[in-house]
Amino acid sequence: MATNVTRTLTDLGDGLFAYIQGDGSWGWSNSGLVVSEGESLLVDTLFTGRLTRDMLDAYRRAAPEAETIDILVNTHAxxxxxxxxxxxxxxxxxxxxxxxxxxxERPAEVFAEMVRNWRNHGEIGAFLHETMGVRFDFSDVVHRPPTELFNGHKTIEVGGRTVELVELGPAHTRGDIVVHIPDAKTVFTGDILFSGGHPIIWAGPIDNWIKACDLILDWDIETVVPGHGPVGTKAELRHMRDYLIHTRNEATIRYEAGMSWEDAAWDIAFDQFDSWLDRERVVANVASIYRDLSHGRIAPPRPEIMRQMLRYRRGATCPHDEPCSCGAHGGGK
Incomplete structure (x- = not known):
């Protein structure tokens, strides 16, 4: 497992901390900690047991309250x-x-088996191996789902401190929530925000994700901790909203012109987001938008989406197998 990625604990002040992993690319997610009057709340764990232990050790060194985690909130699945x-x-x-x-639907041990025996799982296995399997050791992961469930909104207390849990999915996944600490003007967004990286729409619709950004932007907040990437402010969230609107609008133009979803993914330009990581995710995003625009008539299966993401990631100049004379070479990429 690659452990040379920079992992940083950031003291946000007022009993809040963020644990940031590298540049936030595939699998390098963030977590958060809220402590107050001897109690603790953890926002998300990490991809493996080893990474999670390192993160918990860092929190314990920073805050004695983290010796015991009272509440764990999972922002999504x-x-x-x-x-x-x-x-x-x-x-x-x-x-x-x-x-x-x-x-x-896919417990941790099942995911670990797929990565370990990736050659037996077709396009999905190849995708998991290339983006995550070569970087992480999943031999120590354990399935442990949430035991307290809610829909919509839930208010909890951490050492007398109010924490708001707000469900904003389906967007990135079907069950996205954010963790809002009003008195600290801080929100832990989970994967509603990828800072400096292309987001990926596993669920959608994209309009729900845009609405989620709008809702958070209306809150009185100063600090935004994304699911991936560095700690920021509302500025990064506005940039994410701009990305989503750009992708939706450009995909819609191509859908209405009769272009296939694959060709549209290669054709859309992202000049103002050129520095963002993991650009291959545009393939999944355009597939999701086409599914919604067509009311499910165009519904690319997950293996095909992953196959095309790998082609995009590897630098293919169009979505078609060689030899190809589609004339689309050198489009939005």
Whole structure:
């Protein structure tokens, strides 16, 4: 497992901390900690047991209250935010109903088996191997889903401090929530925000994600901790909103012109987001938008989406197998 990625604990002040992993690319997610009057709340665990233990050790060195985690909140079901849950001891684990349902669809041990035996799992296995399997050791992951479920909104107390859990999915996944600490003017967004990286729409619709950005931007907040990438402010969230609107509008133009979803993914230019990581995710995003625009008539299966993401990632000049005479070479990329 690559452990040379820079992992940084940031003291946000007023009993809040963020644990930031590298540049936030595939699997390198963030977590958060809230402490008050001897109690603690952890926002998300990490992709493996080893990474989660390192993170918990860092929190304990920074805040004695983290010696015992009282509450763990999972912002969504993806393994890079949940596979370390078993290390939270006897903590209450809170998540949305949809988050828990998604976790049951592919438990941690099943994911680990797919990565270990990736050659037996077709395009999905190849994708998992190339983007994550070569970087992480999943031999120590354990399935432990949330035990307290909610829908919509939930208010909890941490050492007399109010913490608001707000469900904003389906967007990135079916069960996205954010963790809002009003008195600290801080929000932990989970993967509603990828800072400096292309987001990926596993669920959608994209309009829900845009609405989620709008809602958070209306809050009185100063600090925004993304699911991936560095700590920031509302500025990064506005940039994410701009990205989503750009992708939706450009994909819609191509859909209405009769262009295939694959060709549209290669054709859309992202000049103002040129420095963002993991550009291959545009393939999944355009596929999601086409599915919604066509009311499900165009619904690319997950293996095909992953196959095309790998082609994009590897620098293919169009979505078609060689030899190709589509004339689309050198488009938006």
């Amino acid at each position: 993806n393994g890079d935010h949940t596979f370390g849950n078993a290390l939270a001891g006897d903590a209450r684990i809170i998540g949305s109903t949809a988050c828990a349902e998604e976790m049951e």
